[in-house]
Amino acid sequence: MRRTKEDSEQTREDILNASVRIFSEKGVSQATLDEIAKAANVTRGAIYWHFENKFQIFEALHDRLHQPFVSMILQDLEKDHPEPLQQLRDLWISLLLELDEDEQKKQALTLFVIKSDYSGELAKYKDMHCSSKNESMKLFQRYFEKAKKMGKLPENADPEVLTQAVYCFMKGILFEYLNDQEGFDLKNRAPALINLFFKCFDQ
Amino acid sequence: MRRTKEDSEQTREDILNASVRIFSEKGVSQATLDEIAKAANVTRGAIYWHFENKFQIFEALHDRLHQPFVSMILQDLEKDHPEPLQQLRDLWISLLLELDEDEQKKQALTLFVIKSDYSGELAKYKDMHCSSKNESMKLFQRYFEKAKKMGKLPENADPEVLTQAVYCFMKGILFEYLNDQEGFDLKNRAPALINLFFKCFDQ
DNA sequence: CTACAAACATACACGCATGTATGTATATTG
DNA sequence: CAATATACATACATGCGTGTATGTTTGTAG
Structure with a gap:
């Protein structure tokens, strides 16, 4: 055959x-x-x-799914948006709304956010996961650095802390949604949640 | 013997x-x-x-760890704090700071937040996990309901949405911290992150 | 003091997932 | 058109974790 x-x-x-x-x-x-x-x-x-084995599949999947995400963010960062924070906010909202209707993406994110704890057999891939996480966090940080340079943030604001805050918030939303999709009305709640969070930058 | x-x-x-x-x-x-x-x-x-088996241990652990948490929150809710939002904020900060120094609690939370995905063999315990999650979310919601009754929140604020927001944020912080304890300086970052988030209620 | 049962330790049987070895058909190359 | 390598399918050996059956010791009730 x-x-x-x-x-x-x-x-x-x-x-x-x-x-x-x-x-x-x-x-x-x-x-x-x-x-x-x-x-x-x-x-x-x-x-x-x-x-070679199950974990090579896992690794291949990780590559196949991480890279498009990174290049998508990079593309978004190319645009010279007058309000970087608003841009980031809208990016997240649209990402969440798209996710809600894309079964494939949901499965992929479920796999990498929830179903892989990188312990035991998967421990070797923890570094891989951490470094790609740091890679995407650095990308998000650039939105805040842009905003700060444009005077859209207070002088004492630390882009790294803000990035970590947003990242944690998004991770939490994704986690809760993917864990119980019926119990989390993402379509209606996503804008409200994201908008609420981004209010803490408006002062 | x-x-x-x-x-x-x-x-x-x-x-x-x-x-x-x-x-x-x-x-x-x-x-x-x-x-x-x-x-x-x-x-x-x-x-x-x-x-009986591995999952009965899991169940016993869940009971042993969830109930003290609930009763702790209930006790905190008893206090008639003049600023419920500030109370909730301080509660979370102290919870995170305590966590940073309690290896036992870290292990327990790691187990229930990260290492159990409630799929496959653990699927039967998903309901248990969801209902205890909803139980604690209802408790957190009471802080916001208190605050609203006291006029500390705008009229159109929805306690349920606010609760979900805080819960997601905290889950994200816990997730990121427990996943990479060395890479997350919880002791120094916790107050900054929580304070930042709670700013979005101050308007 | 003697049953009896609690609180384990040990031994065994079973299934299941993995990895590898081997078989096989067919596209491809010279 | 033969020879070979590719792209699998099938068959087999192995180990490992589970569950259970059985053995053993000892506190305890009568």
Whole structure:
């Protein structure tokens, strides 16, 4: 059953897509390669052909999902918005609203925000996760630095602290929403929550 | 090796204490009963005598840790503070600062905030977790309801939204801190972060 | 003082997930 | 058109964690 090169690439994608689903449903450590194989309509043989083990899949998924996010933020930072804080606020609101309607993204975020605790078997990937977290935090910090340079923030405001605050808030929202999607009316609450938070910069 | 009743209760406690450690280090699903047994200086036989299985330990831990938290908040709510928002703010700051120096509490919170994703084997306990979450959120909401009755909040402020906002923020802080304790200088940042957030109510 | 049962420790059987070894069909290359 | 490597599927061996069955000691009730 030798397949062509495109076929092969397709099965690789199938495996990755199935992995996101299974990982986000059961958690990485509870997910089994056989489940993933069945969800991707292949056998474990195919998985072991494309990946060394379960954690290589995890790593591949991380790359596939982190990079688009970073480049999207970078693109947003290119724009010379007159109100960087407002820009960041709107970015987050639209991100949350898009998330609410994108099952794929929800699964991916569920996987990396909730279902992977980077302990035990996943411990080796903690550094990877931390550094990509720091990478995106640095990007968010640039919004605040812009705002400060434009005099939109008080002199004593520390962009690093503000970034950490926003990051924690967003992480909390994502966490609560992804943990109980029925109990969290994101579509209606997201603007209210974000707007409320960004009020603390308006003084 | 029949032990007295107090001995028995002690081993039960030993098992629970060891479980918090192992669970918070490896995650519930990756923790094995043999590890727990060794950490508690007993055998798996002792564990199976006191508990049905791993998840019964988890349940027992949840009870042991949730109830003191609730009663602590209830006690704080008894006080008739003239500024409920300030009271809530100070409560959170002191909770975070205490946490920073209490290894036991850190382990417990790590377990329930990060290491248990309530999927797969833990799915049955999701309801339990959600209802105890809602219970504590209702308690936090009472601070805002108090404040509103006292005219400390604008007429159109929705205590439920405000509660959700604070809860998400705190969850995010806890999550980030527990995930990378070295990278999060909680002792110095906690007051700054909390104070910043509570500013959005001062208008 | 002697049953009996509590409080474990030890031993065993089972299933399940992993990794690897092997088989196989087919695209591709010379 | 043969030879080879690719892209898997299948089969097998292994280990590990769980649950349970059984053994053992000792506090305790009568």
